[in-house]
Amino acid sequence: MPLSRQISTTSPAVARRFAGRLGLFYGAVFALSGTHLPFFPVWLRAIGLDAAWIGIVIAVPALTRFTVLPLITTLSERRQALRGAMRLTTFATASGFAMLGFQHDPWLVFLVYVATCSLWTPVVPLTDAYALCGVMSYGLNYGRLRLWGSVAFIVGTLLCGALADVVAAPDLIWIIVSMALVGVASGLLLERLPPLPRGSGPAREGRHLLSDPAFLCIIIASALIQGSHAAYYTFSAIEWKAQGLSGLMIAWLWTMGVLAEIVVFALSSRFTLAPASLVMIGAVAAVLRWTLTAMEPHAIGLTAVQLSHGFTFGLTLVGTMGLLIRQVPAHVTARGQGYYAAASGIVGSAASMVSGPVYAQYGPGVYFLMAAMAGSGGLLVWVARHRLAHQPHSAASGG
DSSP states (O other), X not given: OOOOOOOOOSOHHHHHXXXXXXXXXXXXXXXXXXXXXXXXXXXXXXXXXXXXXXHHHXXXXXXXXXXXXXXXXXXXXXXXXXXXXXXXXXXXHHHHHHHHXXXXXXHHHHHHHHHHXXXXXXXXXXHHHHHHHHHHHHOOOHHXXXXXXXXHHHHHHHHHHXXXXXXXXXXXXXXXXXXXXXXXXXXXXXXXXXXXXXXXXXXXXXXXXXXXXXXXXXXHHHHHXXXXXXXXXXXXXXXXXXXXXXXXXXXXXXXXXXXXXXHHHHHGGGOOSOHHHHHHHHHHHHHHHHHHHHTOOOTHHHHHHXXXXXXXXXXXXXXXXXXXXXXXXXXXXXXXXXXXXXXXXXXXXXXXXXXXXXXXXXXXXXXXXXXXXXXXXXXXXXXXXXXXXXXXXXXXXXX
């Protein structure tokens, strides 16, 4: 199912300019993630934090998703505030990571990281809300907008991976800071959003989304599937390092997964399956992926595990956005993204915090727990598949 709405009355040149600048911003945002996700735990280990502390610190972004993040997305609900909020949060992120580089005490690292993540974690939901407004205004395709973030993630991962072999591990934080500054610069180029139409009937307020069973099913199921990546995000680089893999090889393994998701995003306009079906496929793939990972695969098995990221992450995200754009009225897109991120935060933080002691005790066996999470999310979508097949908000109504 193409994730787009052909309601645009603006010129193709305007749409291309919007898409190009948004693609650049997506790239900057995910280049930061590409340096942060694989190697931030390595930096934490290098400055002396143990596995339990690393699990706690890595849980911080997920925790802020259901505390500060929904407040920020709600305050920026008016479309003209989205762009300003994106700029402000990227600047605060760069400043926070710079401060973090001077910390070594576990408690100080934790507290500074909490402050940083409070304004970093809203960046992606705000950007996704901005992108979905562009989808509705210009008839763009979400997957093709989002793929530039994945491309930049690869660049950031490979850059940091190559530098990790020549730069001392305690200095990896400054690569992360540099990428955050690129986001600040790209945010200045974002286009102003055009006004979106409202429905002809009474418009639902954002808070009413939380009483909609279909919306709750979408965000909880997706949170379970995406949250099942917690152990991978936290401990894969550490595990592979312990197996003797180089920093560049670790970066390449991450890159393989992101290449797979890029293919999914690039082809998303050709998908004909219902969004709920895409999410269920992603869940099944995640169960298989984490079960295989728990068995400590090597060579071909590890390659297959990483390539399946296109299904476990990419296909799940495309399906989720397809469901949200059907279920959430246009004028509360930002708030819908905030609630979605909050649900992901609750599940993700719990998974990260639990994965620390489980990994310390059972090592790769933690992935069996991740497989169970993903299976639960897929089962929830399957049970609600008939309800999710309805499309209550049409393009003409703006929602």
